[in-house]
Amino acid sequence: MAYLNAYNIALKGLAIGKHDFDYQVGKQFFEYFDGEIAGDGRVEVKLELEKRSALIVLWFHVKGTVNIQCDRCLDLFDQPIESQNKVFVKYGEEKFEDGDDVIWIAPDETHINVAKLIYDFIILSIPIKHVHPDDARGESLCNPEMLERLNFLSVKQESEEESPETDSRWDELKKLLGNK
Template identity: 35%
Template sequence: MSSNKDFEIPFEGLKLGKHNYEFKITDTFFEELTYSIIEGADVDVAFTLEKKETMLIGEFSIKGIVRKTCDRCTDLMEFPIEIEHKLVYKFDNEMSDDENLINIPSSDHSINIAGMIYELMTVAIPSRTIHEEGECNEEMLSLLKKYVNSEEKDYPNKGNTDPRWDALKNLN
């Protein structure tokens, strides 16, 4: 994630009240993420941090375009995203089960929002992404059909199951 320090927000010494931050997410953000489902992006992030006596309230506003590969033809696809999310950071050494509450140990003096930005963008795109009918890469589709058909020839009994397991199909 493009220099994780860019997303580090110190809260120690910060005055009480609201503080605004803006970030630009580009393809470099994802370079260090080896297994990212997102290939690239052109996204603007507005983050408002409200400091209170016992907690911080973070409000994310994320808007832009995210690029991910098509699950069928592997060409890049673009998805517009628009996310509004509120998160509470509480000063506490205990762990929290609430997904909208993050406890900050008393030893910490800053928060890093890079991971949260990535998570919010990831859940904003569909889990299965395929082009509309007729928009997929025809060359790749013909290759897929060629290999799927040859695999069926290699395994002619693929649909047959072991009769010992057939009784399990009737269990409900």
């Protein structure tokens, strides 16, 4: 838990106005959060905090690379990421459901820890499909041995000549669609 103290922002004594914070996220950060999706990375986070009288606005600018596993060949690769996110921090005794971009804290709270927010924004900026990018020639950078093995084990689809004869009851409907 002491590691995450670096991500604490003291709210008491913070003047009204804009304040900038910079964070460098690496392997130890990802390991703290289990590193389930990304086990390592080099990410720079620029946090712009604007303190107002009734609320605080946090702008997160995330840019870097995370080391993730390819869905196709299972090798690790560095995925570039970049995102910008805004979070509102409101003061109140009770917590209300205002959406995903609002955090409620008690008026007597002395600090806010932004580590979990940073981790969430990094993970959310990773594309859903995790595959190696193509090189300059348009060829996949995936492990060639694994791609060969996948091609060998993939199910071959029957060509139209080999497929059984189609049901004639559908022919009139296919004409309506312009398929035949």
